[in-house]
Amino acid sequence: MNWSHVKLIFHREVRDQLRDRRTMFTICILPLLLYPLMGMVMMQVAQFHREQHVTIGIIGYENWPDEFPLITEVKNDKIHWKKLPAEGSLIESFVKSDVLPKPEISDASATRPSELSSSPMTAEKVLRQMESDVIIWVPESFKGSIAQDSLVVLSNQRWERSQLAVQYLQERMNDWHANWLRNHLKATEMGANILEPPKVRQIDASDAEMKRALVWSKILPFVMLVWALTGAFYPAIDLCAGEKERGTLETLLCSPARRREIVWGKLLTVMCFSIGTALLNLASMHTTASIVMSQFAGLGAGDMVAAMGPLPLHSMGWLILLVIPISAMFSALALAVACLARSTKEGQYYLMPLLLVGMPLVMLPMIPGVVLSRGTSIIPVTGAVLMSRALMDGEYTHALLHLPTVSTVTVLCCLLAVRWAVRQFESESVMFRDVERASMKQWIRNVWRQREDTPTTNEAVLCGLLILVCLFFGRLALGGMSLTWSSIVQSTIVIQLAMILAPALIMATILTRSVRKSLRLNRPDGVELAGAVLLAISLHPTYAAFASMVGAEYKLGEQTIGMLMQFDSIIASTPIWSVLFVLALIPAICEELAFRGFLFAGLIRNGGHVRAILLSSILFGLSHGVLQQTITAATLGLLIGWLAYRTGGVACSMAFHCVHNSLSMLLAAHSSRGSGVPHWLAWALQQNDGRIAYTNTWCTLSVGVSIALIAWFATKKSFAASLNPKETELRRNSPDIEPNLRFRKNAFLP
């Protein structure tokens, strides 16, 4: 790579962006203005809220005990009291007739005015008519028996002022009541002190700065993400889609700068603006918040200020350090996505999806209790955010422990994103995409006419996503079922057949010419099949150890553990052959046909076997609802995928999957049953705390056996090659020979 090209392009792009007034405004001027303006508005609103006066109408105040008045002279009172006439008003009649329980019917009907029946008064009308936010009604009997008789408060909870008035009134009433109580207690020998709760003095071990850092460290990464992405996105669109639009990309592509150099030059520019915007926003927001808070401190909101005051300098430093990897990653992503767009307008549409993808990764660290651990450190962005928080907290050793994982994941993600962007630039179909001809009918006809023996990559990915969506809704619908054997059978069969197998099968029938090839149904080779079965058996101890490790790292919830126990006991009490049929055989067939069949066939095209193994195992993992299962299944999926690749079909992976599931079920059932280990298996199994586990001897031995088997599969002449030697050979020699072949065929047409 020629770095002088990268530097040249970088310089040009930066200068170009700096000359663009719109970009400069969005990513530089806006943050500088936005937060002070927001702060000002907030101050205004707060002022307004504090100074809002309410009007409380009071009916029958003469019934209030004179010695303890409710209406007292207070300076700058928020409440404006309005004494309303007690007799002869509409309110009285309304309150009397509709709200108060009427002591005697005949009496009530006698006092009810006649107009009330003709035009029923609503509470709202009464409040409006009396120009009050709340009306309190003091019944005649209140003076004599305060405790016994209830007051009636008429409010409209739809109005915010009315809500506020009720709140004020309640406060005033509480004060009044406490006062009243104190006076009454004074007369007795207990004294008024009895009312006071014991005094608590809080001592907080953390200092205020640390606490503030924590609050900020929860808010700021989120702000940072939004701005890092915004700051990356607008320049990225201008740099890719904009250049396409202006036609300048063509000239740049035929200049000596290589595609990768162009991408790096552009990427550095985008990153520069992304970091700049994020930092500007952080600084602006932080400064404004500090100033606003200090203003609030003057107004008597000390707690909030202590929590939101300025961030200590070293914490700020860690945050700034965090900006770099996050910006790098989102810049590369934004660049790759922006390449897809034909025009700046189209580019704008892609911002939202990208933001939605990034959002959960930043929201996750905001959940209380999520801290940096082995589990969280492998999640991109989340790990970095948690790491910066740990550093802010001064937990340097803890942070250092996870530094290798977090930095590896971050660098890997960045490189992947850059690679994606470079690939976009190298792809002719992306760079010179024409406006698609919008004819749905023709498109469908073409899809039908052009369908091939196996699904296309897009169709395979679509199928995977379809399965996931089906599973999501299916699980929700089946979620309410009680845990019995019949419900397990039902839900397993519905999920396996309708949600996993059906999408693959339907797509294979409609979208491809050969269902057999699409599902990679092959005639199994006896030796290979035996090898797969043996591998499943020998690998099971390793898998069990791995699963328990995952379980220890990502703890299962109480509820899930309870469910699992129940599940095990159900299995134990059901005939073993039916358990194996439903939970081992059916899933093995359905899942393999879908994931190692249809999906695999689409993904493996054009020499994409790594892609096929990786993607199919990820989707396979995701199809298992529980996180722990997802991890173990995805890992196992890698091996099954590799097996499917090496053997050229689903037969061996099916056998492996079935045996693997059977072993898990058998172990679980026998453990629950507590029936002990049969003699002839004593070399491999042992009773351990009431559960059956593998012996150490067999564990060690099995690893050796597994490695040997894997080596056998790896070195063995692939079944796939013998199945279709010509095609495989051709494809291996020249990855893009296919279009040529078809092309020539046509050329020879008469």
Added chain:
Amino acid sequence: MDLVQVQNLCKSYPDAVQGEFRALDNVSFVAKAGEVFGLLGPNGAGKTTALRILATILKPTSGSVRVFNFDVSSQADYVRHSIGFVSNNTAIYDRMSAWEMVEYFGRLYALPDDHLYPRMEKIFRRLQMDDFKECPGAKMSTGMKQKTSIARALIHDPPVLIFDEASLGLDVMVARALQSIVLDLRDQGKCIIYSTHIMREVERLCDRVAIVYKGKVIDSGSLDDLAERHNQEDFEELFFQLLMLDDEDREEKPPALGIPPLNGAVAAAMGVGPQ
């Protein structure tokens, strides 16, 4: 010397509607130093695709393309140093002045400063661009843009120049100026590939032409040769005849996959004729 050699060039794209679309089908031609080679064809004939392949922007599906004796697929870097590409959409950065733009590309070609600036002065003087040296791209007229574009393509003094419908949207004055620049460059011994669909330009500029229609070269040679071969003095008439003949030819044969059903010459004619 054959500076540009194209042999059996094929290019096909995946197409959402038709499946595979063949933009170029067995195209062959050669262009020499000191000549203007015209690539003539109606809109959508595949001229731009062919030129983009020459400029290493697209990769050929099959066939061999050599520019200055370098292969466009395997020696793309060398090819890029020996061509200048002027496209139909002028391709000017809005927020860059003419001077900066040419300077930028000069630096991408790694020209040293003491070579770059004198050359820029010379080109700017010759193309009469000194008046709008500092004018940003957004404020330039189409003529100014095209001149800047040409200056950019010339900065590294390439032996081969590619003009892809460069006269599109230019007024008579500027178009004339462009033609004289092209002839001037030819006289300097450059090999010029000039694609157009305007007959007048062909008659005035091109030493030899290839007529491209629906991805195929239907005839090629010098203008005189063509006139003699088809017994037609009027070149526009000749061009139209050739397209019609080709359409008839295709109708007799079943159309090869990927080529849309033909209704061609009429549509093609719309792109022909003086604009």
